[in-house]
Amino acid sequence: MTETPARVAIVTGAARGIGAATALRLAADGFAVAVIDLDEASTAGTVEAIEAAGGRALGVGADVGDAEQVQAAVDRIAAELGPPVVLVNNAGVTRDNMLFKMTDADWDLVMHVHLRGSFLMTRACQRYMVDARWGRVVNLSSTSALGNRGQANYATAKAGLQGFTKTLALELGKFGVTANAIAPGFIQTEMTKATAERLGRDWDEYVAERAAAIPVARGGVPEDIAHTVSFFVSEGAGFVSGQVVYVAGGPRT
Ligand SMILES: NC(=O)c1ccc[n+]([C@@H]2O[C@H](COP(=O)([O-])OP(=O)(O)OC[C@H]3O[C@@H](n4cnc5c(N)ncnc54)[C@H](O)[C@@H]3O)[C@@H](O)[C@H]2O)c1
Numbered sequence: 001m002t003e004t005p006a007r008v009a010i011v012t013g014a015a016r017g018i019g020a021a022t023a024l025r026l027a028a029d030g031f032a033v034a035v036i037d038l039d040e041a042s043t044a045g046t047v048e049a050i051e052a053a054g055g056r057a058l059g060v061g062a063d064v065g066d067a068e069q070v071q072a073a074v075d076r077i078a079a080e081l082g083p084p085v086v087l088v089n090n091a092g093v094t095r096d097n098m099l100f101k102m103t104d105a106d107w108d109l110v111m112h113v114h115l116r117g118s119f120l121m122t123r124a125c126q127r128y129m130v131d132a133r134w135g136r137v138v139n140l141s142s143t144s145a146l147g148n149r150g151q152a153n154y155a156t157a158k159a160g161l162q163g164f165t166k167t168l169a170l171e172l173g174k175f176g177v178t179a180n181a182i183a184p185g186f187i188q189t190e191m192t193k194a195t196a197e198r199l200g201r202d203w204d205e206y207v208a209e210r211a212a213a214i215p216v217a218r219g220g221v222p223e224d225i226a227h228t229v230s231f232f233v234s235e236g237a238g239f240v241s242g243q244v245v246y247v248a249g250g251p252r253t
Contacts, residue, residue: 007086009032010074014046015042017222019046021222022226025227034073039061041061065113065116070120083131086138088137091113115164133175141244166242183247186219187221228245
């Protein structure tokens, strides 16, 4: 009897943080996982952790906002792992500043990674999902989509991803493809550590202060988001599409 090959999932920005935890979780769920990040060497830790747990992974270097690099990455993944039918658009950056101080470059980079990156990755992967008549797209939005002081660029991109998600759900639904978004609140990663540093705050104090404002009384961890991704990409979630789930320990924090 031949074994059915594992379905292939791509997680972008998966060298660390939420992306790394998601890649590990999807591997544990039985997917072969392509770990994309800016440079291939940075993906080694995630790839090794997946392999050490008995899973299958491939590390690929690509800037998700660069059309040629995206096409090359997706072609390589399809050839080496198999057709990608799950895509988690997780790669992200922040360039926070008050509007009057925000530079053109800070605006453009945030749009490049979150919006152009998710668009290019999804466009490159959708044909594999349509061919398979099965697919799952999960986009990482944020509670910042509701507005956040000092994040005009990031809040705009994260709100834009919600519109992108709903449109994908409408266009791809008839092919068995769902699209959903996760809007995390405060998650303890390098990204939020950098925010604490920029504000000149001690990390432990910053976490305690943020946790005090969160209804479940703790900061989030990458595994909280990975768990929600795991639900959205599961077989049983095929009737859930075009949704945004706020994973924030409360309605919005
Ligand atoms: N940490 C939070 O509190 C939080 C809250 C809401 C939403 N998010 C979102 O979740 C996602 C992951 O966040 P995180 O906290 O794990 O961040 P992180 O900074 O720890 O990791 C982001 C990863 O994305 C990679 N990346 C950046 N630009 C890229 C590009 N152009 N191409 C490929 N990879 C690129 C980085 O190299 C890094 O490995 C992001 O989209 C972020 O906006 C995070």
